[in-house]
Amino acid sequence: TAQAKTLKIATLSPEGSDWMQKMRAGAKEIKQKTSGRVKFKFYPGGVMGDDSAVLRKIRIGQLKGGALPGGSLLKANPNYQIYSLLLSYKNQGEIDYVRQHIDSEIKKGFEKGGFVIIGMAESGFAYAMSSKQAISNITQLRQQKVWIPTNDINFQKILKSFGVTAIPLPYGDVLAGLQTGLINTVAMSPIGAIALQWYTQINYIIDMPLLYSLGILTIDKKSFSKIKPADQKIIMDVMNKAFKKINAQNKKHNKESLEVLAANGIEFIKPSETELKEWQEYADKANQKMVDTGTLDPKLVEKVKKLLSEYRSSKHK
Amino acid sequence: MKFFINLHKKLLQLERFLLVSAFLTTLFIAVLQIILRNIFDTGIIWGDSFLRISVLWIGMLGALYASRQNNHISINLGVNFLPKNYFRIIKFIVHFFTAVICMLVAWYGLHLVIMEYEYAEMAFAKIPVWLSVAIIPIVFFIMSSRYFIFAILELKGKSIANEITGVIAENKNFIKSKSSS
Amino acid sequence: MILFVSIFILLLLAWFGAPLFTLILSVSILGFISQEIDLTVIPIELYRLTNTPLLLALPLFTFTGYIMSESNTSQRLVRLSSAFFGWLPSELVLVTLITSALFTAFTGATGVTIVALGALLYPALTRTGYTEKFSLGLVTTSGSLGLLLPPSLPLILYVVIVQQMDLGQSITIKQAFLAGILPTLLMIMVLFLWSIWQTRKHPLNKQTRQHSRVNAKELFSAVSDAIWEIPLPFIVLGGIFSGVFAVSEAAAVTALYIMIVEIFIYKEVSLKKLPDIIIESMTMIGGIIMILACALAMTNYLIDAEIPIMLFDWIQSHVDSQITFLILLNIFLLILGAILDIFSAIVIMSPLIVPVAMSFGIHPVHLGIIFLANMQLGYLTPPVGMNLFIASYRFKKPITEIYQSTIVMMLLLLACVLIITYVPSLSLFFIT
Numbered sequence: 001t002a003q004a005k006t007l008k009i010a011t012l013s014p015e016g017s018d019w020m021q022k023m024r025a026g027a028k029e030i031k032q033k034t035s036g037r038v039k040f041k042f043y044p045g046g047v048m049g050d051d052s053a054v055l056r057k058i059r060i061g062q063l064k065g066g067a068l069p070g071g072s073l074l075k076a077n078p079n080y081q082i083y084s085l086l087l088s089y090k091n092q093g094e095i096d097y098v099r100q101h102i103d104s105e106i107k108k109g110f111e112k113g114g115f116v117i118i119g120m121a122e123s124g125f126a127y128a129m130s131s132k133q134a135i136s137n138i139t140q141l142r143q144q145k146v147w148i149p150t151n152d153i154n155f156q157k158i159l160k161s162f163g164v165t166a167i168p169l170p171y172g173d174v175l176a177g178l179q180t181g182l183i184n185t186v187a188m189s190p191i192g193a194i195a196l197q198w199y200t201q202i203n204y205i206i207d208m209p210l211l212y213s214l215g216i217l218t219i220d221k222k223s224f225s226k227i228k229p230a231d232q233k234i235i236m237d238v239m240n241k242a243f244k245k246i247n248a249q250n251k252k253h254n255k256e257s258l259e260v261l262a263a264n265g266i267e268f269i270k271p272s273e274t275e276l277k278e279w280q281e282y283a284d285k286a287n288q289k290m291v292d293t294g295t296l297d298p299k300l301v302e303k304v305k306k307l308l309s310e311y312r313s314s315k316h317k
Numbered sequence: 318m319k320f321f322i323n324l325h326k327k328l329l330q331l332e333r334f335l336l337v338s339a340f341l342t343t344l345f346i347a348v349l350q351i352i353l354r355n356i357f358d359t360g361i362i363w364g365d366s367f368l369r370i371s372v373l374w375i376g377m378l379g380a381l382y383a384s385r386q387n388n389h390i391s392i393n394l395g396v397n398f399l400p401k402n403y404f405r406i407i408k409f410i411v412h413f414f415t416a417v418i419c420m421l422v423a424w425y426g427l428h429l430v431i432m433e434y435e436y437a438e439m440a441f442a443k444i445p446v447w448l449s450v451a452i453i454p455i456v457f458f459i460m461s462s463r464y465f466i467f468a469i470l471e472l473k474g475k476s477i478a479n480e481i482t483g484v485i486a487e488n489k490n491f492i493k494s495k496s497s498s
Numbered sequence: 499m500i501l502f503v504s505i506f507i508l509l510l511l512a513w514f515g516a517p518l519f520t521l522i523l524s525v526s527i528l529g530f531i532s533q534e535i536d537l538t539v540i541p542i543e544l545y546r547l548t549n550t551p552l553l554l555a556l557p558l559f560t561f562t563g564y565i566m567s568e569s570n571t572s573q574r575l576v577r578l579s580s581a582f583f584g585w586l587p588s589e590l591v592l593v594t595l596i597t598s599a600l601f602t603a604f605t606g607a608t609g610v611t612i613v614a615l616g617a618l619l620y621p622a623l624t625r626t627g628y629t630e631k632f633s634l635g636l637v638t639t640s641g642s643l644g645l646l647l648p649p650s651l652p653l654i655l656y657v658v659i660v661q662q663m664d665l666g667q668s669i670t671i672k673q674a675f676l677a678g679i680l681p682t683l684l685m686i687m688v689l690f691l692w693s694i695w696q697t698r699k700h701p702l703n704k705q706t707r708q709h710s711r712v713n714a715k716e717l718f719s720a721v722s723d724a725i726w727e728i729p730l731p732f733i734v735l736g737g738i739f740s741g742v743f744a745v746s747e748a749a750a751v752t753a754l755y756i757m758i759v760e761i762f763i764y765k766e767v768s769l770k771k772l773p774d775i776i777i778e779s780m781t782m783i784g785g786i787i788m789i790l791a792c793a794l795a796m797t798n799y800l801i802d803a804e805i806p807i808m809l810f811d812w813i814q815s816h817v818d819s820q821i822t823f824l825i826l827l828n829i830f831l832l833i834l835g836a837i838l839d840i841f842s843a844i845v846i847m848s849p850l851i852v853p854v855a856m857s858f859g860i861h862p863v864h865l866g867i868i869f870l871a872n873m874q875l876g877y878l879t880p881p882v883g884m885n886l887f888i889a890s891y892r893f894k895k896p897i898t899e900i901y902q903s904t905i906v907m908m909l910l911l912l913a914c915v916l917i918i919t920y921v922p923s924l925s926l927f928f929i930t
């Protein structure tokens with residue numbers, strides 16, 4: 001028999017979570033369909049370390065891949081940032097439409113950077129959430145104690161361009177920080193806010209999707225190319241299917257989570273037209289900076305703009 | 318010889334200086350974070366990352382310092398019942414083993430530094446990861462050299478141990494631990 | 499065959515005093531070679547030390563402990579505790595147990611309690627007249643208490659992991675914190691009663707026994723003597739609860755405060771001596787951090803080779819009742835606590851153990867308490883319990899002396915752990 005390939009995959013998702021269940025089911029199917037030639041071994045719950053550590057271990061070959069937040073693979077494909085542009089997608093429909101058209105291009109970009117993408121699923125939109133005061137405009141935001149993840153320099157630049165000075169804290173201190181008033185404003189996805197218990201300290205949410213993020217299952221290109229093409233196809237097909245399911249489920253969960261937040265008495269603040277315009281102006285400036293610094297392909301930006309206006313006009317008809 | 322002894326003494330002082338300043342800087346940044354947040358509603362974006370890495374540096378430098386007197390956590394149950402010559406050979410083997418293991422880690426640590434240098438990721442602010450990783454091969458390399466010297470001295474049994482390692486002048490514990498073991 | 503030869507050689511090297519960290523490293527190196535993994539993984543794992551939670555507390559609290567041991571803080575503590583609680587037998591033992599437990603709850607389980615508080619409590623105990631052996635044993639043993647009390651990070655981690663699982667039964671952090679109270683009290687009670695029994699034949703120094711009743715004058719004088727040190731716990735707790743600083747920053751505030759008090763107010767430590775104290779305490783920390791870092795590498799090998807999972811599968815295949823499951827679980831967790839770092843142990847094992855335990859009718863909160871109580875005991879289990887080594891290193895005593903001085907207390911705690919395991923109502927009293 002041809003020697004079996006064991007693909008060691010690390011992830012931060014804990015064992016038993018939705019992601020893990022679906023990935024394990026996919027791995028089982030792949031093992032069957034390849035008659036045991038391709039096996040997966042998962043290391044969940046962050047036991048192999050954070051994103052940087054996992055990537056290091058991929059580089060030395062201990063791991064063959066990982067299920068990681070898309071942002072951690074930016075180096076391989078800076079164009080991924082197109083999805084995390086600020087205030088670019090107004091609702092789920094818009095991002096779904098855009099992804100339909102450019103996911104494959106983004107995947108190709110990653111492959112060029114050395115990572116074969118065998119699954120992509122959304123974590124969802126992050127929203128601004130605050131504990132003390134209802135916020136609807138930038139002036140109000142500037143008066144808050146805004147949390148920023150330690151060492152997140154891009155996010156700091158964005159906030160700076162909004163005129164906001166932020167308070168850096170590690171994730172582990174955020175809940176206590178909200179409780180004690182060390183900070184009072186955070187950005188997080190609804191699922192995340194519930195899982196991390198932050199929602200217990202939150203009273204207001206700005207009803208405006210800030211930015212979108214994805215989780216990506218990737219295998220190192222070198223390891224992937226050592227697998228027989230027929231088996232590669234099986235891996236692709238099965239995992240893509242699994243990730244479509246995860247994507248659908250996360251979409252549903254995020255929607256439900258927003259309802260849970262509302263049911264917990266959290267108030268959704270809708271900015272007025274003029275306020276929205278102001279947010280958008282600032283966001284556009286921050287986004288433009290990314291294009292100007294050359295990290296994001298202007299052609300891709302144009303393409304997405306076109307897709308969005310296509311979608312919006314079709315919706316208005 | 319004199320030159321090397323003096324150079325070595327300077328390096329020992331440097332080691333001490335680095336450890337003390339690493340500790341004080343860590344304390345300073347930690348307290349500064351609290352002040353910035355409470356009085357100025359802001360903070361150092363890389364503060365937490367800096368502190369995490371500085372704990373590694375403090376730990377590594379502290380471990381290096383401990384190796385001056387072979388003062389690392391160990392079990393060490395039985396040597397006393399052996400005749401002195403065997404005792405020396407065993408000590409030689411133990412030190413030599415320690416030196417080899419440290420050298421291995423230093424070698425692969427260097428490999429990691431090179432790898433990180435090529436990957437060019439930032440650890441915090443303008444400090445790249447390779448620089449903050451570099452403490453690992455440096456410390457393991459020096460520790461390895463020290464244990465090689467311990468091993469050789471164990472065989473030769475010469476008192477130049479003191480001059481070469483410069484420990485006696487600095488710490489009486491070394492004499493104590495030597496005479497008690 | 500190669501395996502047995504390697505183990506034999508390593509044991510021999512350990513016997514003759516090779517540094518523990520090199521032994522841990524050799525196990526990792528042999529393991530990674532057998533798995534055909536690039537050894538660059540070792541420095542990668544050492545570097546992962548930078549992601550260990552609460553680690554900053556280790557050097558800062560240790561430094562604080564050393565500064566306090568250079569000044570007369572321990573005398574003031576003895577005086578204070580005897581002025582307030584002198585009417586109690588063995589009041590200092592109780593003070594030791596309680597402060598150690600609370601300190602561990604706040605700092606996690608890295609042995610920092612022994613290193614930092616040990617500097618204070620060990621001289622206090624011996625000064626009061628407890629034997630060296632007893633004092634060593636007590637300080638080492640109580641160093642691991644407190645893992646079950648809020649805001650213990652390992653306990654929170656356990657709950658967070660269980661919450662993510664699809665169990666049809668959700669648990670909360672509050673439940674887990676409530677569940678830890680009685681088991682911790684049991685352990686403190688048992689150790690306390692044993693120490694009263696232990697000292698019944700050896701009356702302590704008469705001097706310190708003078709104030710068997712609360713004496714207003716002595717009380718006032720003891721308090722005013724320690725007036726600058728007494729506010730410290732209040733500053734720390736007040737600071738955390740009012741949001742002035744995060745839990746992870748409390749160590750920095752403590753270090754700075756004590757530094758100022760001992761150097762500039764009590765003037766018992768001179769500024770010139772500061773570098774020496776830093777060097778001495780950081781050398782100690784270096785020894786400990788080296789072990790922690792190398793243990794990460796070994797843990798990574800064990801995880802990569804899926805050894806804990808294989809062990810657990812084996813156990814599971816030999817289990818037919820709740821009792822045998824619990825017995826094997828205790829043994830398994832004790833071993834795990836001795837070889838894996840606590841965070842990895844929780845992350846890897848709890849998702850595997852929880853569903854099996856639930857199928858035997860064990861409540862997940864109770865399981866969490868069992869899990870951590872065993873881990874806590876694992877720190878004290880000879881021959882490889884981490885806290886034993888740390889105590890040996892800290893107090894410059896041979897490891898055999900530490901074994902001797904802790905073994906009885908360790909067995910008492912083992913009895914407690916068994917009670918905790920087989921009497922679920924102790925953990926679930928405030929919950930169900």
Ligand code: NA
Binds near residue numbers: 603
């Ligand atoms: Na404790």
Ligand code: NA
Binds near residue numbers: 176746
């Ligand atoms: Na906090």
